[in-house]
Amino acid sequence: xxQLAVTFIQTTLSWEEPAINRQHFTEKxxxxxxxxxxxxxxxxxxxxxxxxxxxxxxxxxxxxLAWLQKMAQQQEAAISGSVxxxxxxxxxxxxYMVFPDGSYQCYDKRHLFSFAGEDRAxxxxxxxxxxxxxxxxxxxxxxxxxxxxxxxxxxxxxxxxFYIANWPDKRTAQWDALLQARSIxxxxxxxxLNRIGSDGNSHHYDGHSAVYNALGERVSAxxxxxxxxxxxxxxxxxxxxxxxxxxxxxxxxxxxxx
Numbered sequence: 001x002x003q004l005a006v007t008f009i010q011t012t013l014s015w016e017e018p019a020i021n022r023q024h025f026t027e028k029x030x031x032x033x034x035x036x037x038x039x040x041x042x043x044x045x046x047x048x049x050x051x052x053x054x055x056x057x058x059x060x061x062x063x064x065l066a067w068l069q070k071m072a073q074q075q076e077a078a079i080s081g082s083v084x085x086x087x088x089x090x091x092x093x094x095x096y097m098v099f100p101d102g103s104y105q106c107y108d109k110r111h112l113f114s115f116a117g118e119d120r121a122x123x124x125x126x127x128x129x130x131x132x133x134x135x136x137x138x139x140x141x142x143x144x145x146x147x148x149x150x151x152x153x154x155x156x157x158x159x160x161x162f163y164i165a166n167w168p169d170k171r172t173a174q175w176d177a178l179l180q181a182r183s184i185x186x187x188x189x190x191x192x193l194n195r196i197g198s199d200g201n202s203h204h205y206d207g208h209s210a211v212y213n214a215l216g217e218r219v220s221a222x223x224x225x226x227x228x229x230x231x232x233x234x235x236x237x238x239x240x241x242x243x244x245x246x247x248x249x250x251x252x253x254x255x256x257x258x
Contacts, residue, residue: 001037001134001135001136001236002135002235002236002237003233003234003235003236004037004038004133004134004136004160004233004234005034005035005036005037005038005231005232005233005234006036006037006038006040006160006162006191006211006231006232006233006234007032007036007038007039007040007077007229007230007231008039008040008191008193008209008211008228008229008230008232009025009028009029009039009040009041009042009193009228009229010042010193010194010195010196010207010209010226010227010228010229010230011024011025011028011042011195011196011197011227011228011229012195012196012197012227013042013044013045013046013047013048013166013195013197013199014048015047015048015050015199015200016047016048016050016052016056016200017046017047018046018047018056018058018063018064021045021046021047022046022063022064022067025041025045025071026067026071028229029071029075029079031229032075032229032231034231035077036075036077036231037077037078037133037134038077038078038079038080038133038138039071039075039077039078039079039080040079040080040081040162040164040191040193041079041080041081041164041193042081042082042164042165042166042193042194042195043081043082043093043142043143043164043165043166043195044082044083044084044093044166045081045082045083045164045195046064046083046084047084048166048195048199048200049116049166049199049203050084050199050200051116051117051118051120051121052121053084053086053091053121053122054091056084057084057085057086057091058083058084058085058086059085059086059087060085060086060087062083062085064083065083065096065098065104068081068096068098068104069098069102069104071098072098072099072100072102073100073101073102075100076100077100078097078098078099078100078133079097079098080095080096080097080098080140080162080164081095081096081164082094082095082096082109082142082164083096090122090123091121091122091123092108092109092122092123092125093108093109093112093118093122093142094106094107094108094109094125095107095108095109095129095140095142095164097129097131097133097138097140099133105129105131106129107125107127107128107129107140107141107142108123108124108125108126108127109122109124109125109142109143109144109145110124110125110126110128110141110142110145110148110151111124111144111145111147111148111151112124112144113143113144118144128141128151130156130158135236136159136160136234136236137156137157137158137159137160138158138159138160138161138162139152139154139156139158139160139161139162140162140163140164141161141162141163142163142164142165143163143164143165143166143167145163146163146165146167146175146178146179146182146192147174147178149181149182149185150255152182152186153185153186153252153253153255154185154186154187154188154249154252155252155254155255157249158186158188159188159189159234159236159239160188160189160190160191160234161182161183161186161188161189161190161191162190162191162192162193163179163190163191163192163193164193165192165193165194165195166194166195166199166203166205167192167194167205167208168203168204168205169204169205169206172206172208175192175194175208176208176210179192179210179212180212180216180218181216183212183213183214183215183216184212184214184215184216186249187214187239187242187243187246187248187249188214188239189211189212189213189214189234189238189239190211190212191209191210191211191212191220191232192208192209192210193209194206194207194208194209195207196225196226196227206224206225207224207225207226207228208224208225209224209228209230210224211232211234213238213242214238214239214242214243215242219232220232
């Protein structure tokens with residue numbers, strides 16, 4: 001597939017209210033008018049960035065996964081977002097990638113935000129996820145992962161890197177710069193999806209969700225800070241042309257994470 005239509009939803013989240021948030025996103029998704037291949041939702045989209053893992057965690061086959069499967073089937077599109085999940089008697093900030101046939105893959109956040117105590121409330125994931133979908137190789141990551149370029153390094157020739165986040169406005173400049181850098185150094189499309197509004201800890205979020213192409217050029221709309229649902233069409237031809245004209249990935253370092 002030479003094109004991939006990706007829809008991302010930048011919006012507010014109700015603090016620790018999963019049912020309310022699922023209904024909110026149901027309305028947002030049902031309002032889509034153009035076809036899409038992949039719908040992306042923010043980090044911890046049912047709760048906000050809460051450290052109340054024991055009270056809020058869902059089982060692996062919980063209600064939000066069932067909701068994601070329903071939405072994917074209805075929209076005939078893959079859908080992704082992260083959910084507080086309990087598995088193997090531990091708690092994870094778990095990203096689900098759910099496909100229209102109900103199948104799914106998971107990524108547990110690797111880099112936990114110790115500055116906010118995430119490392120005390122959750123267990124860290126150990127495996128990076130690479131998703132093959134409609135002829136596109138996709139690498140999904142979560143928020144604080146953005147600060148660690150080695151984890152995202154494109155040694156697998158993926159096409160599309162995306163981050164879902166609750167990234168406070170105090171560090172927006174870093175968010176903008178790091179997203180653009182990841183697209184340039186990995187010669188891939190890179191999307192960062194952040195929320196807006198305030199959470200239960202009085203942290204404020206101003207969005208700045210964006211999509212960059214393999215040259216680091218922003219290809220999404222300019223409305224960075226308000227309610228935003230946008231669909232961007234990614235082009236394989238752009239990746240091929242960029243990597244052929246500027247074959248910088250050929251000189252990348254070879255290494256393995258341990």
